[in-house]
Amino acid sequence: MSIENISANRSFGGWHKQYLHDSQSLNCKMRFAIYLPPQASQMHKVPVLYWLSGLTCTDENFMQKAGAQRIASELGIAIVAPDTSPRGESVADDEAYDLGQGAGFYINATQAPWSRHYHMYDYMVELPALIETTFPVTTQRAIAGHSMGGHGALMIALRNPASYVSASAFSPISNPSQCPWGQKAFETYLGKDRDSWRDYDSSELLKNADKPVPMLVDQGEADSFLVEQLKPETLEEAAKASNYPLQLRRHSGYDHSYYFIASFIEEHLRFHGKYLN
Amino acid sequence: MSIENISANRSFGGWHKQYLHDSQSLNCKMRFAIYLPPQASQMHKVPVLYWLSGLTCTDENFMQKAGAQRIASELGIAIVAPDTSPRGESVADDEAYDLGQGAGFYINATQAPWSRHYHMYDYMVELPALIETTFPVTTQRAIAGHSMGGHGALMIALRNPASYVSASAFSPISNPSQCPWGQKAFETYLGKDRDSWRDYDSSELLKNADKPVPMLVDQGEADSFLVEQLKPETLEEAAKASNYPLQLRRHSGYDHSYYFIASFIEEHLRFHGKYLN
Numbered sequence: 001m002s003i004e005n006i007s008a009n010r011s012f013g014g015w016h017k018q019y020l021h022d023s024q025s026l027n028c029k030m031r032f033a034i035y036l037p038p039q040a041s042q043m044h045k046v047p048v049l050y051w052l053s054g055l056t057c058t059d060e061n062f063m064q065k066a067g068a069q070r071i072a073s074e075l076g077i078a079i080v081a082p083d084t085s086p087r088g089e090s091v092a093d094d095e096a097y098d099l100g101q102g103a104g105f106y107i108n109a110t111q112a113p114w115s116r117h118y119h120m121y122d123y124m125v126e127l128p129a130l131i132e133t134t135f136p137v138t139t140q141r142a143i144a145g146h147s148m149g150g151h152g153a154l155m156i157a158l159r160n161p162a163s164y165v166s167a168s169a170f171s172p173i174s175n176p177s178q179c180p181w182g183q184k185a186f187e188t189y190l191g192k193d194r195d196s197w198r199d200y201d202s203s204e205l206l207k208n209a210d211k212p213v214p215m216l217v218d219q220g221e222a223d224s225f226l227v228e229q230l231k232p233e234t235l236e237e238a239a240k241a242s243n244y245p246l247q248l249r250r251h252s253g254y255d256h257s258y259y260f261i262a263s264f265i266e267e268h269l270r271f272h273g274k275y276l277n
Numbered sequence: 278m279s280i281e282n283i284s285a286n287r288s289f290g291g292w293h294k295q296y297l298h299d300s301q302s303l304n305c306k307m308r309f310a311i312y313l314p315p316q317a318s319q320m321h322k323v324p325v326l327y328w329l330s331g332l333t334c335t336d337e338n339f340m341q342k343a344g345a346q347r348i349a350s351e352l353g354i355a356i357v358a359p360d361t362s363p364r365g366e367s368v369a370d371d372e373a374y375d376l377g378q379g380a381g382f383y384i385n386a387t388q389a390p391w392s393r394h395y396h397m398y399d400y401m402v403e404l405p406a407l408i409e410t411t412f413p414v415t416t417q418r419a420i421a422g423h424s425m426g427g428h429g430a431l432m433i434a435l436r437n438p439a440s441y442v443s444a445s446a447f448s449p450i451s452n453p454s455q456c457p458w459g460q461k462a463f464e465t466y467l468g469k470d471r472d473s474w475r476d477y478d479s480s481e482l483l484k485n486a487d488k489p490v491p492m493l494v495d496q497g498e499a500d501s502f503l504v505e506q507l508k509p510e511t512l513e514e515a516a517k518a519s520n521y522p523l524q525l526r527r528h529s530g531y532d533h534s535y536y537f538i539a540s541f542i543e544e545h546l547r548f549h550g551k552y553l554n
Contacts, residue, residue: 010499010528011536064535067344222287251287258341259288 003134006031012073013038016063021130025122026086032127033059035069039076040136047140047276048078048131049269050124052149052156055181056102057084062146065258071269077276078137082127084148086117098181099188105176106152107200109189118189121200124156128163142272144168146261147225151176154202154215154235161211165275168216168268170261171223175203175234182229203231206238206246215239215246216271218264220254280411283308289350290315293340298407302399303363309404310336312346316353317413324417324553325355325408326546327401329426329433332458333379334361339423342535348546354553355414359404361426363394375458376465382453383429384477386466395466398477401433405440419549421445423538424502428453431479431492431512438488442552445493445545447538448500452480452511459506480508483515483523492516492523493548495541497531 003021010016014037023030040046049072051062059081062068072079085091085104092113094100109118132139143164145153150172157167176182177197186197198204219232226232232248239246254260280298287293291314300307317323326349328339336358339345349356362368362381369390371377386395409416420441422430427449434444453459454474463474475481496509503509509525516523531537 009532009534009536010497010530010540012540016536064342067347067539069536069539070344220287253287255286257286259286259293259346262344262346263287263289 003130011035012069014040014069014073016069018059023086023123023126025119025126027117028086028088028091030087030123031059031083033063033081034131034135035063035072035079036135037073037076037078040078042136045136045138046076046078047142048080048128048137049272049276050128050141050143050153051079051081052106052143052145052152053081053084054145054147054149055084056097057149059083061258065262066265067262068265068269071266075269075273077269077273078135080127080131082123085120091117099185103148103185105148105185105189105200106156107186107189110196111189111191114189121156124152140165140276142166142276144268144272145172146170147256148173148181150217151182151202155200155205157213157215158202158205158209159199161209161213164213166214166272168271170218170264171220171225171230171256172202172217172232172235173230175201175231177201177204178234179229179231203234203238206235206244207242209242209244212245214275215244216268217246217248219248219250220256220260221250221252222254223256225256280407288312289346291317291346291350293346295336300400300403302396302403304394305363305365305368307364307400308336308360310340310358311408311412312340312349312356313412314350314353314355317355319413322413322415323353323355324419325357325405325414326549326553327405327418327420327430328356328358329383329420329422329429330358330361331422331424331426332361333374334426336360338535342539343542344539345542345546348543352546352550354546354550355412357404357408359400362397368394376462380425380462382425382462382466382477383433384463384466387473388466388468391466397429398433401429417442417553419443419553421545421549422449423447424533425450425458427494428459428479432477432482434490434492435479435482435486436476438486438490441490443491443549445548447495447541448497448502448507448533449479449494449509449512450507452478452508454478454481455511456506456508480511480515483512483521484519486519486521489522491552492521493545494523494525496525496527497533497537498527498529499531500533502533
């Protein structure tokens with residue numbers, strides 16, 4: 001398995017680096033970014049927060065805009081940001097921003113032509129394994145994300161409660177089976193049979209979660225996608241019904257942008273820091 | 278004078294906003310960004326830090342990537358980020374990234390066709406006046422910038438010591454008359470007469486500065502532009518010779534990117550905060 005370092009920037013005493021590698025799950029070359037805090041060394045391995053980005057993003061948006069390295073440097077937490085879909089000329093795509101490249105939705109597609117490459121759910125098993133054999137990190141993992149990536153983070157934590165100590169999200173697509181973004185993606189990637197959608201819908205998964213993962217969700221009340229696409233109330237209701245440890249906070253005036261994420265990312269890092277050793 | 282608000286994002290309890298206005302100095306429509314901290318109101322005006330960006334940047338890079346709003350929110354300082362040149366289809370341009378639009382160099386061009394619009398030095402007089410009549414800010418100003426904008430910030434402070442209480446820069450083009458970026462821009466915008474260049478060269482201006490402005494400069498030692506383009510040693514030597522209050526810090530391993538800026542922007546904000554009331 002080749003892995004190629006393509007950039008390195010010193011940041012808050014640690015290093016931000018980008019890598020290319022051949023993904024077996026996605027059947028294409030993938031780029032990811034990692035922030036290694038100054039504490040990380042072979043003698044002192046650090047835990048990892050995985051960050052899943054939203055529609056149209058790459059590994060770069062969060063690393064450049066969230067201001068997370070400052071707190072990761074203080075707390076001694078590595079951050080890994082994967083891309084949001086398989087990439088490349090041979091990878092199926094769509095002209096819309098909410099389908100195809102940049103819009104992998106963290107699921108395993110079963111429908112042609114998407115099923116050849118779109119296995120982002122499997123990639124989120126492959127990538128941590130690669131990270132843990134390549135970098136000075138422990139197997140302690142937390143997961144977080146924004147919008148489509150918020151959906152990904154909560155859904156992956158709910159389905160893999162033994163693999164993640166905590167999960168958090170900004171403005172997640174909380175009930176993708178019941179909103180236009182999710183319905184378009186799920187019907188395209190998974191087909192019309194809605195039974196297959198349930199395994200990728202956090203509000204559905206929450207109803208039957210057995211091993212709870214501490215979960216923090218922040219939502220801006222001025223988010224233009226709030227009512228039609230995000231539906232945090234479905235997550236809240238499911239958590240109440242199943243007595244799930246979800247903390248959902250609403251913030252007056254904040255929108256869907258990285259200005260919202262930057263404003264509260266410190267609290268997310270400290271939330272995960274409580275559970276990561 | 279019309280001024281049009283085109284975006285608003287809540288950020289760290291305050292507001293990041295973008296505006297369009299007709300600039301008289303530049304003879305075109307210009308966009309700028311302002312961060313207003315939560316303390317700012319008509320009853321409580323706040324001082325302003327002007328941030329000048331580098332080659333290819335707009336008003337957006339610093340606001341999105343530096344992480345400055347967090348500290349500005351704490352300290353009660355507004356931040357204004359202008360664009361880096363005049364803009365528009367009727368504005369002269371060049372295919373190179375270091376000339377024309379995105380590369381105004383904060384000078385008043387005297388050579389055709391540039392002299393019609395390229396008056397960024399004058400714009401940096403026009404814009405603060407507009408800011409101070411439009412927003413709840415005081416007339417207390419500090420100025421900072423990166424690379425080409427670091428040159429701009431130091432040069433403008435040196436020439437207007439009564440207008441700025443403090444100045445700082447990351448990786449400034451310290452001696453533009455003696456480096457390829459500066460020579461190309463100055464010869465194109467100002468002509469071959471090097472006497473006219475001196476007024477825009479911080480290392481030259483420092484030699485004869487009468488009223489000192491407290492000045493902080495951070496330079497990464499792994500910056501690929503350090504030796505050929507930035508030449509901080511010329512600034513340092515001029516400051517020593519004239520006993521100017523310049524604090525120049527070199528940082529091992531850091532490059533020319535916003536990861537460097539983000540790592541040390543807090544110290545710049547607190548430096549300016551000492552002088553801004």
